[in-house]
Amino acid sequence: MSIAADRQNHLDGQVTVVTGASSGIGAAVARRFAAAGSRVVVSARREARVREVAGQIEAAGGRALAFPADVTDYAQLENLVAAARREFGQIDHFVNNAGHAVAKPLVDSSIEELDAQIDANLRGVVYGCRAVLPHMIQRHKGHIVTIGSICSVNHYPNYGAYVAAKHAVLGFSRSVYEEVRPFGIRMSVLCPAAVNTAWSDLAGAELPWPRHERLQPEDLAEMALFCVTLPARVQVESLVVWPVCEPTV
Numbered sequence: 001m002s003i004a005a006d007r008q009n010h011l012d013g014q015v016t017v018v019t020g021a022s023s024g025i026g027a028a029v030a031r032r033f034a035a036a037g038s039r040v041v042v043s044a045r046r047e048a049r050v051r052e053v054a055g056q057i058e059a060a061g062g063r064a065l066a067f068p069a070d071v072t073d074y075a076q077l078e079n080l081v082a083a084a085r086r087e088f089g090q091i092d093h094f095v096n097n098a099g100h101a102v103a104k105p106l107v108d109s110s111i112e113e114l115d116a117q118i119d120a121n122l123r124g125v126v127y128g129c130r131a132v133l134p135h136m137i138q139r140h141k142g143h144i145v146t147i148g149s150i151c152s153v154n155h156y157p158n159y160g161a162y163v164a165a166k167h168a169v170l171g172f173s174r175s176v177y178e179e180v181r182p183f184g185i186r187m188s189v190l191c192p193a194a195v196n197t198a199w200s201d202l203a204g205a206e207l208p209w210p211r212h213e214r215l216q217p218e219d220l221a222e223m224a225l226f227c228v229t230l231p232a233r234v235q236v237e238s239l240v241v242w243p244v245c246e247p248t249v
Contacts (some may be wrong), residue, residue, distance in 0.1 A: 010036075011036040011037040026098070031087050092142060117161040122169060147189075148238070152168075152169060188224075191241065213244065
């Protein structure tokens with residue numbers, strides 16, 4: 001679908017920043033929001049991939065800015081927010097997507113592996129919200145969408161640090177929402193189960209479901225778009241999303 005053909009979602013004139021957007025869910029969100037009319041800032045650590053995704057968006061007729069950043073470095077997130085405002089003047093949506101997991105028992109995990117999961121999955125979200133919220137508060141407008149996990153609501157062996165971080169993300173978002181609700185700002189957490197991305201390979205996880213039967217990154221992009229295009233009076237606190245192939249008990 002070309003970008004010009006999908007303007008009915010009315011994100012024209014709006015601006016979206018997506019972290020972890022070099023592949024998977026983040027790249028899908030960036031492309032989908034651009035297709036709905038938003039100008040998009042594509043961010044992740046991998047500069048070449050960030051530029052590739054931004055190029056795809058522009059080749060399809062959209063507007064995108066590639067801005068490499070590491071979400072565990074607050075100064076880089078401040079620079080990301082400043083670059084988005086400098087390029088496009090505002091930020092309407094901020095999508096916290098960057099994350100990292102290692103599938104190991106706690107006693108077999110190195111301190112570096114534990115720190116990396118807490119940093120990417122929790123610290124990165126806290127930093128992202130802290131960096132963008134002053135701008136949204138000033139405008140009395142904005143929506144932060146965080147990609148959580150089924151691990152935000154369930155617990156699984158061999159994922160202790162990841163589960164801890166993803167649980168914390170949901171509690172953090174609920175708490176901060178009450179702080180910013182008076183300013184017309186919304187915060188939503190998407191909690192997907194098995195998704196067809198490189199996540200399982202990088203984490204060392206063995207998922208039994210065929211890739212084509214898992215949730216697809218585009219499914220999560222549609223959920224994110226659903227959240228931000230609801231009437232301003234509607235707040236989606238969290239959405240748990242399962243593929244039909246995966247049992248929920």
